[in-house]
Amino acid sequence: MSKSIIERGLELANSGAYRRVEEIEREVSFEGYTNAAQHFSAPTFRKQLRGLMQSARAARAA
Numbered sequence: 001m002s003k004s005i006i007e008r009g010l011e012l013a014n015s016g017a018y019r020r021v022e023e024i025e026r027e028v029s030f031e032g033y034t035n036a037a038q039h040f041s042a043p044t045f046r047k048q049l050r051g052l053m054q055s056a057r058a059a060r061a062a
Contacts, residue, residue, distance in 0.1 A: 005033040009040065013049045016056030021049050 003011070005028055012024045025040040040046065 001032060005036060005039050006045070008033065009045070009049060010052065013052035014056050016053070016060045018053055019057075021046050021053075024049060 001008075008028050008031070009024050012018055012027055018024050018027070021040060025036045028040075029036040040049075
């Protein structure tokens with residue numbers, strides 16, 4: 001894993017393939033990142049992820 005858990009979360013959010021932060025949290029845990037719940041519980045990070053997911057979905061729909 002060359003990327004941090006934060007970088008990977010942002011990358012997944014930007015993919016447009018996820019609708020909920022919990023889905024991304026599960027994915028990074030599955031990929032072997034540890035302490036996902038701790039990282040993904042930060043309100044500011046969750047808000048950032050939600051914004052990225054919404055933008056990515058809008059871009060895919062256009």
